[in-house]
Amino acid sequence: EAGVAQSPRYKIIEKRQSVAFWCNPISGHATLYWYQQILGQGPKLLIQFQNNGVVDDSQLPKDRFSAERLKGVDSTLKIQPAKLEDSAVYLCASSLELTSGNEQFFGPGTRLTVL
Amino acid sequence: AQSVTQLGSHVSVSEGALVLLRCNYSSSVPPYLFWYVQYPNQGLQLLLKYTSAATLVKGINGFEAEFKKSETSFHLTKPSAHMSDAAEYFCAVSTGANSKLTFGKGITLSVRP
Numbered sequence: 001e002a003g004v005a006q007s008p009r010y011k012i013i014e015k016r017q018s019v020a021f022w023c024n025p026i027s028g029h030a031t032l033y034w035y036q037q038i039l040g041q042g043p044k045l046l047i048q049f050q051n052n053g054v055v056d057d058s059q060l061p062k063d064r065f066s067a068e069r070l071k072g073v074d075s076t077l078k079i080q081p082a083k084l085e086d087s088a089v090y091l092c093a094s095s096l097e098l099t100s101g102n103e104q105f106f107g108p109g110t111r112l113t114v115l
Numbered sequence: 116a117q118s119v120t121q122l123g124s125h126v127s128v129s130e131g132a133l134v135l136l137r138c139n140y141s142s143s144v145p146p147y148l149f150w151y152v153q154y155p156n157q158g159l160q161l162l163l164k165y166t167s168a169a170t171l172v173k174g175i176n177g178f179e180a181e182f183k184k185s186e187t188s189f190h191l192t193k194p195s196a197h198m199s200d201a202a203e204y205f206c207a208v209s210t211g212a213n214s215k216l217t218f219g220k221g222i223t224l225s226v227r228p
Contacts, residue, residue, distance in 0.1 A: 004158070031214060040124070042205050042218030043159070056215055091158060100209045101147040101166040104216060106158035 002026065004107035006092050012113045018080040021110045025073070025094030031055075033104060034067055034077050035091040043091055049075065050098050079112075087114045117142045117208045121219035129227045134193040136222050138180075138206030141187065147209040148189040149216065150180055154202045162204075165189060176200070201226045 005024040013019050025032050030051050035043035046065065048056040052072040060067070064083070069075040079086055089111050093104040118141045128134055140146055147166050151159040163174025170182040176199075180191045189206060203223050207216040 042220045100214050102214050108158045
């Protein structure tokens with residue numbers, strides 16, 4: 001079974017530029033998550049989708065971050081404009097369904113450096 | 116609200132020694148608890164999870180954890196450390212109908228030859 005795919009793996013941009021990340025979850029997984037992992041910290045949930053609907057985006061900085069999962073499969077996360085403090089690893093995860101206790105499967109992440 | 120506390124940022128053990136990584140949680144409802152491992156430049160991999168069945172949970176690579184409600188703890192152990200166990204370990208909690216995970220800040224495990 002193929003895992004969660006993410007691209008690009010690395011991205012370097014200057015502040016105020018825009019950037020987009022792509023995620024393809026495990027086939028058949030209805031729930032998709034985007035996490036931000038700042039160096040030295042645990043992952044923090046940014047947004048959670050169930051199929052193509054948003055379940056939780058309470059910690060997403062909506063003035064600069066946006067995400068979509070239009071067809072309920074793959075997803076994109078965008079930052080516009082980027083700030084220095086956005087430097088982090090962005091992890092995508094998926095699970096079979098929304099129920100607590102379900103294992104989340106993580107992709108390798110995209111490491112973003114904002115200069 | 117739910118939260119996880121992982122005290123300390125780094126644990127160092129000798130190869131063959133006991134590994135003990137501590138995790139305490141806070142939750143107003145019965146929690147689901149997870150331990151994930153992260154190797155350099157990789158995503159997180161599930162080691163084990165507690166979902167209200169047996170309080171002693173066995174996971175992959177010889178790791179296990181015990182859920183202690185009275186202590187609000189879910190410490191991770193392994194009887195004998197191997198060099199390949201060197202990684203970062205995260206404890207996480209999930210509650211309610213939503214599968215949202217709240218992670219601790221993680222602990223880096225080093226294994227000395």
